[in-house]
Amino acid sequence: MIGEVHVNPGNRWALVLAGGDGTRLQALTRRIAGAPIPKQYCRLLGDHSLLEATLKRVQSFAPRERTAVIVNQNHIDVGWEQVQTLPAENILIQPRNRDTGPGLLFSLLHLARRDRYGTVAVFPSDHYIGNEAVFMESVQQASRLVARFPDKIAVLGIRPERPDPGFGYIMPGAPLCADAEGHTAFHVRCFQEKPGAEVAALLLAQGGLWNSFVLVFRVARMLELLRLRIPAETERMQAVYSDPIASARAYATLVPWNFSNQLLACIPEHLAVLPVHDVSWSDWGTPEAIERTLHALQRLPPWSATAPGRRGAGKSRLPTRPAQVG
Secondary structure (H helix, E strand, C coil), X not given: CHHHCCCCHHXXXXXXXXXXXXXXXXXXXXXXXXXXXXXHHXXXXXXXXXXXXXXXXXXXXXXXXXXXXXXXXXXXXXXXXXXXXXXXXXXXXXXXXXXXXXXXXXXXXXXXXXXXCCEEEEEEXXXXXXXXXXXXXXXXXXXXXXXXXXXXXXXXXXXXXXXXXXXXXXXXXXXXXXXCCCCEEEEEEEEEECCCHHHHHHHHHCCCEEEEEEEEEEHHXXXXXXXXXXXXXXXXXXXXXXXXXXXXXXXXXXXXXXXXXXXXXXXHHHEEEEEECCCCEEECCCHHHHHHHHHHCCCCCCCCCXXXXXXXXXXXXXXXXXXXXX
């Protein structure tokens, strides 16, 4: 049973991904913030940015001293105010955006230096999540799953609302285990990242789940899989990650690659998917996705001409000073 496994909270880390450039939403963030800042730093809904909301959400999984965030070097001026409550050593600055693959490799090498056998939950910082308490309980269940099956990579799967070709799809296989409340984790039959519209419809009809990209795993286990599947890049970065100058030079030579498409999709036998129930979820990658969520919430977009209090609504406060980290 998932729920019967003892999990040591002191062994858990939260890793928040905030390194994306958010180019598809720059026209929108310019209207809200007065500058084309990356979406995760913009206050698209209410008084908190997506990043600030994510950092607050993950506190129920790991304390701030065990919460790390990865940001881009060129985002420091924009994002420092929003991450400065974390310990300086937990702010991981990648030299540039090289997509999710190198970003996660960079982060995990730094976490391994501090807690190689820790369990980490990975959280994108650009998602909307309704009913956060239920969602975070699913993350806790995934942590218990990994405690029982330490070689598994647990992925939270979202029940699709429509056959969206812009998401990744996870096809559950045979049941792996269940908890006392009847929540069942499954083996993964296959994993497809951003299929065409027709394939997405077929996957949905066959019970496919959206990939939330919220992952839970042991740090050492993921690095082991990275060495097997992406050996050259992993060995190159592992050799220099403790030297900031050499690490930055090596990182600049990495070819961008997508973690879901080029790793997760290739190792379905090592994955376990935990379907998330009673939670509204959206990857806010496009203006249409944001407007779809706001429509469901019966709220006007803050950039709408008819939105009450539109003047200054959702404005992102830029920091007054940059910071040198490390």
